Amino acid sequence: MDRGHPLRLGLVLEADAASPTALREEARRAHERGLELLSVRDAPEEPGLDAWTLLAWLAGEVPELTLLALGLDAEQRPPAVLARAAASLDLLAGGRVELGLRGSAESLEEALAVVRGILDTSLEGPLVLEGERFELRGAQRGPATSRALPLWLEGPPELVGGFADGWITADPSQAQAEAVDAAARSAGRDEREVQRLAIVRGGASSEDWAAELTALVLEDGVSTILLEGAGPELAETFALEVAPALRAAVAVARAASGVRVGIPVPARVRARRRPGIDYESLPEGLEAVEPGDPRFGDLRSTYLRGGDPGLVLRPRDERELVRGLHFAREQRVPLSVRSGGHGISGRSTNDGGIVLDLARLDAVELIDPTRRLVRVGAGARWGEVAAALAPHGLAITSGDSGGVGVGGLASAGGIGWYAREHGLTIDRVRAVEAVLADGSLVRASATEHPELFWGMRGAGGNLALATSFEIEAHPAPPLGFAQLVFHAGDFAGFLERWGAVVEASPREVTSFLMAGRPRPGEPPVGQVMVAVDSSEPETVIGLLEPFAEIAPLLDQSVRIAPYSAIIAGPRGPHRGEGEPVARSSLVEHLTPQVARAAERVVLGGAAFFFQIRAVGGAVGDLAPEATAFAHRKAQFSLVGLGPSRARLDPAWDSLHELASGLYLSFETDPRPERLLDAFPPETLARLRAVKDRYDPENVFRDNFPVRG
């Protein structure tokens, strides 16, 4: 009976050491003739070419063909290393590796568990397996592939049915096949999860041969057929005569029977699905990563927050994003939106919900050189943006890390190294393209949907899915960048003096201050970073001098570097754990009271990380009502990360009493009064009006919601 698996045909190459050139030619011909697979049989005790080496080399020589290692011997090759090798080749070759294992019945089951365990990067934590034959004590998983590698077995039916993705058999006879199916069912699997592979050696005439193979597919449920031990003539007949006839016959039969071609999602993946998400009706073509997917480990969490969503959708363009949004709206689970996943408030992942991950909307394009107008995809990271603009001599002020994504920052604020000179990132935004909650595409600017444009600069997460921003860049010659480390024994005084120097500095100076809880027995240490927008060493040094006098210097470094080098940041996936506890305050000045309250937070150990960023300067040039970020008088943004709410909140609350507001991207406090801190009453009222017009059903409510 036809099992409806995709039909694939290929060759088993003879790993003959005599003629590498002939092997390459044979492989290339197989590709040209339209076959889908190449396979090599492992025989580690024979003096032929090593099967894995040959397969990896072929992957580099021949495009597109799927590469199947047949009968890899788990006794001769440590299975954990073998699994990494397979994942590596899959990554190098672009996702076309399949693995066939063999071994004694006792070792094979264990070897399979090892291989699956190493390959399963969707699980957290290292791999521990205590087998009789193989014992793993905390092996790292990975590298992560973009899909689950199919594992094929030739072995006892119970093992094949219980664990394998495919059954390699010389005898797909009824009794054997039934045993495999029965084993699959008793393991809770859909028996169609197990594909069947037959190895053939030739047929009488090409017509008879095609008919035989057709029967293999339609009656015995085989879908992968490999020709082994054939000379060049037989291989040619197989590829050019038998294969077309076989494909045609199977297509006709499948059209008549209406069988759905595909491979069911494995039970071990389905078992990890979350309630409330209709996985069966996912939009076709849209990249969807569910918890059992090997990519899940790289996508579940954000920079500071461990997540466990039920589904991550990764659209490539606006159309896919709209389809993803429609799907997400029909599910009764939380919805998070992610650009770079760096956000300190950690809102871009969830537990059991859906994440719309915009990472692939990451184009950076200079669209109008005379106006220095740049279109930036919401999924790009600021480090990439800086690198893309550097050759044009331009930059866009962003944050202090290149790992931060565009969308979250450019719709909330953006306090970066040019803040005092060029304002917030949102102040440079000239238009936003976005998908509304109902799926329609809009462009918002000063003249198009102006109220939405107003709201998208400061509270974008409440209103729409921004897909790209048009931002006015500024000329960016290399700038001075200093890192100064101070003995901050008089911590409050240190903060005050730093604040005074910042306020007295011209706008080309922007400075951030960082401190942590002092180590036991050691004095507090303050780290000050200063960006000076000048390429002239004398100017830079001159503007740094007042900073050097605020406290005894322990260490210093100054360089003149391109913005792209200063903002260069991590590119890899995020692996945050737990829940971030962060508080934010905006203040006009670092008054003695503010400084003392901050000192209590830091020295008391309520925050293990504390940072103040200079705002002021050009940030204050805009009126409070110009954007949904209203705090234009604030000259300093304070943030603290604490070990727990119970520790941080009491200390921070007394500091926050002196604040004029907060920056929502750095805030995790769920208490309702924080909303008015982020949005003063007039801003909030206006924002709610915009919200009611553009997202009346409150679809976007996961990040500082203005409607509860």
Added chain:
Amino acid sequence: MDYRHELEFGSFVTPSAADPAQVVHLAQVSERAGLDLVTFQDHPYQGAFLDTWTLLSFVAARTERVRLAANVHNLPLRPPAVLARSAASLDRLSGGRVELGLGAGAFWDAIVAMGGERLSPGESIEALSEAIDVIRGVWDTSTRERLVVEGKHHRLDGAKRGPAPAHPIQIWVGAYKPRMLRLVGAKADGWLPSLGYLGSIEDLSAGNAVIDEAAREAGREPGAIRRLLNVGALPGGVRDWTEQLAEIALEHGVASFILGSDDPGVLLAFGEEIAPAVRELVARERAARSA
């Protein structure tokens, strides 16, 4: 001390799994830069790295001229008979471009985590020595003699020989301590330490002395053993580098310099500017010393 080997220059590229295409690209850049060698570290317990053997095999197909080696293989997780056949296979497939870097293993917790066996330092050196016998035995198809290796850690009893490599594959060993250095002198074709792990440049001469003595004891010419060195970016400009490397070559016998860098610009400069300059300087000085 100068053993007067022909100078070679190579790269040491991080086998990062995060961007496999970039790793392959850096190997191709090395080739384009005129470097003789591309090498990759081998830490099979590292989930963030590409499997080194697989990477070497893939890169062999994507390069034409440059020679390839692990720097160095983790022997406790690479069974030597399979490694021998794999190396010979890739040597045949690549037209004789493979060399074999071997290490006794370090990071034993990680090795054990992967299912490997924990060995004491002494045992691991013994195992490496036996592994070299296994590897050379598998490669040697010139004899019909029964292949027997009676080791404590590795045994062969009548295993088939072959395939034979396309060229005499060199076995380079990463070594720092006396016992390992003596093994290099007795059995290896090259010594491959990293400058960063040596205490100082002077340790090269001390190591050379141990190796040379062990070689003579084993009835070998010290000159039969190539001295290689992994270096990181050196301070200073092209001229400083050239002078430092030439001095290391002439005074400490190093003939292969392998630069650890993932920066295409640095690799190009190393191959196109520094390597020819060092070659010229060393050739001039060797000629002067001969005269």
